[in-house]
Amino acid sequence: xxxxxxxxxxRFLSDxxxxxxxxxxxxxxxxxxxxxxxxxxxxxTRTLNTTFKTTNSEVQAVILFGFTIxxxxxxxxxxxxxxNQKRFGHLTRRTYPKTVTEHDLLSLQLMSAENIEKLxxxxxxxxxxxxxxxxxxxxxxxxx
Amino acid sequence: xxFFSGPYGVVASFVFWYPFLMALFWMAGSILFLRTxxxxxxxxxxxxxxxxxxxxxxxxxxxxxxxxxxxxxLTGLSYPKKEIILINDGSTDxxxxxxxxxxxxxxxxxxxxxxxxxxKANALQVxxxxxxxxxxxxxxxxxxxxxxxxxxMVHQFFVSGERVGAVTGSPSIRNRxxxxxxxxxxxYASIIGAIKRTQRxxxxxxxxxxxxxxxxxxxxxxxxxxxxxxxxxDIAVSWKLQKRFWDVRYEPRAICWMLVPExxxxxxxxxxxxxxxxxxxxxxxxxxxxxWKQRRLWLIFLEQCVSTIWAxxxxxxxxxxxxxxxxxxxxxxxxxxxxxxxxxISMIQLxxxxxxxxxxxxxxxxxxxxxxxxxxxxxxxxLVVVVALPRAIKSRYKGGYAVWSSPDRGLKKS
Numbered sequence: 234x235x236x237x238x239x240x241x242x243x244r245f246l247s248d249x250x251x252x253x254x255x256x257x258x259x260x261x262x263x264x265x266x267x268x269x270x271x272x273x274x275x276x277x278t279r280t281l282n283t284t285f286k287t288t289n290s291e292v293q294a295v296i297l298f299g300f301t302i303x304x305x306x307x308x309x310x311x312x313x314x315x316x317n318q319k320r321f322g323h324l325t326r327r328t329y330p331k332t333v334t335e336h337d338l339l340s341l342q343l344m345s346a347e348n349i350e351k352l353x354x355x356x357x358x359x360x361x362x363x364x365x366x367x368x369x370x371x372x373x374x375x376x377x
Numbered sequence: 378x379x380f381f382s383g384p385y386g387v388v389a390s391f392v393f394w395y396p397f398l399m400a401l402f403w404m405a406g407s408i409l410f411l412r413t414x415x416x417x418x419x420x421x422x423x424x425x426x427x428x429x430x431x432x433x434x435x436x437x438x439x440x441x442x443x444x445x446x447x448x449x450x451l452t453g454l455s456y457p458k459k460e461i462i463l464i465n466d467g468s469t470d471x472x473x474x475x476x477x478x479x480x481x482x483x484x485x486x487x488x489x490x491x492x493x494x495x496x497k498a499n500a501l502q503v504x505x506x507x508x509x510x511x512x513x514x515x516x517x518x519x520x521x522x523x524x525x526x527x528x529x530m531v532h533q534f535f536v537s538g539e540r541v542g543a544v545t546g547s548p549s550i551r552n553r554x555x556x557x558x559x560x561x562x563x564x565y566a567s568i569i570g571a572i573k574r575t576q577r578x579x580x581x582x583x584x585x586x587x588x589x590x591x592x593x594x595x596x597x598x599x600x601x602x603x604x605x606x607x608x609x610x611d612i613a614v615s616w617k618l619q620k621r622f623w624d625v626r627y628e629p630r631a632i633c634w635m636l637v638p639e640x641x642x643x644x645x646x647x648x649x650x651x652x653x654x655x656x657x658x659x660x661x662x663x664x665x666x667x668x669w670k671q672r673r674l675w676l677i678f679l680e681q682c683v684s685t686i687w688a689x690x691x692x693x694x695x696x697x698x699x700x701x702x703x704x705x706x707x708x709x710x711x712x713x714x715x716x717x718x719x720x721x722i723s724m725i726q727l728x729x730x731x732x733x734x735x736x737x738x739x740x741x742x743x744x745x746x747x748x749x750x751x752x753x754x755x756x757x758x759x760l761v762v763v764v765a766l767p768r769a770i771k772s773r774y775k776g777g778y779a780v781w782s783s784p785d786r787g788l789k790k791s
Contacts, residue, residue, distance in 0.1 A: 234521060234551060234634050235551055235553055235634075236551050236552040236554060236636075237553050237554050240554045240555065248555075248556040251556075252556075252745065252746060252748055252749065255748035255749055255752045255753075256748045258711065258720075258748075258752065259720060259724060259748045259751070259752075262717045262720045262721055262724075263721065263724070265717060266717060266718070266721045281717075284712070285713070285714040285717075287714055292714075295718060299397065299401060299718075299722065302398060302401050303401045303404065303405055306401055306402050306405040306406075307405040307408070307409060310405055310406060310409050310575075310578060310579075311409055311413075313578075313579070314409065314413055314578065317580070325537075325539065327539045327540055328539060329539045330539070330593065330595040330596070331595070332511050332594075332595070333511065333594045333595050333598050337595075337598050338506060338598065341598065341601065341602065343502065343506075343602070344506050348506070349506050352489060352503065352506050352507035353507065353509070354487075355480060355487050355488075356477070356480045356487070356488050356490075357488070357489050357490065357507075358490040358492070359489065359490065359491050359492065359503075360492050361492075361493065362491060362493055362495055362499065362503075363491075363503060363506075364499060364502055364503060364506075367605055367606060367776070367777065367778060370605075
């Protein structure tokens, strides 16, 4: 099922190297933000705080804000979930729909009964589209 | 903290805070979906259920490379009552002959040859008229269904499913041999999975996955079938169904193995089409904003609009940065505090989403390739939105059949 292989080692190696380069960048990001958030100063936080003209407390403020927003969103979604469950959960607002009849299909006014019957064959070739054209469909819609 | 000052401070602030907050939103949504829905799903009793008949519709346009394998997969499914309808949408390659052969070989395969290419939605419409079942499983011609997928999707219609109009499955990527396909693997499993889970929690989804979805025929007839003039028929029909209050459910256990493009131009074309499709839907259904009954659709409508505005804002700020830079260092927007925060939150979101999705398809090991996403990959998706907008407006103005060619389907098996 899964297609793998068909890839030269050189190509794989180059993909891996560039990916590792991005991981290097990502790891620096992670170290900086996690260190600054927890207040653990190291070379990375000192250098980057100087470069960005920022302090650990400012980074902590953004992370705390993000965490608070996450909790708020989670609680809002959860409240919405509980509300829906309580308000609508026990209701059966519709019965199961009836099956589609030939009349339903014809009422779409997209295809003739003759073509619908043809389509029930095992193998069918249509030189012209059996469905009405878009222009005709629009005319039908406008006339209703 | 004052990140943004100067004349473009508001735009720059929006460019930072919108993706930051949305990442938190998708994370919260997918974790809650896992807790309230996914964890409570019991395994279904396949043998003890009277499964209804299904019609599997496969639109085919120049599918000579993949159609034989797809049909072998579909005929081999254990689902007890099924018919497979292959609709040739005016192919110009060997598909026509292959389909003829397949109809002779398999009794449950029916073939409709359309000699004019008029788009996937048109082919699906023909397939619906040809079908004898009430449930239509629509599968792309390059996709393979997991044996249990039809059971999981159809079962949803019978679990308090009187309002269910469609159940979308979970696409999983087959070709994993290139960097681009692995990046898309991470994206499908995390970003797309997280968005679907959160939207489902809110009650409405932006779109079913066109590659694998099961429709209730009654619902499709009720909304007038797929739109033949929309470039992405799956997005368009999702909106039509939900506007008529048919539910669209997401079934992450219904795995469908699919192929993704492995070239930049292939991804570019595919994503332009997706973005254009989303924008076309926004342009067509904007009146929902004036209907209180449609309020549950407002959120996904607004998210689509704001995301488009964000793409333009990002482009604007980037251009301002480029033209106002005095030194090379000013151009390195990866090395700013705001970029660091976005990379941080993005990596956490990717990790959480992959952990959740990995329960169904074991994709966690591909987290190795996730580092590309916050560094580069999202930029392509953003530029795509910018390029797609004029096309969407033009397409809405011009009308006509939405016809497109499939993007490349990656490298063949070695």
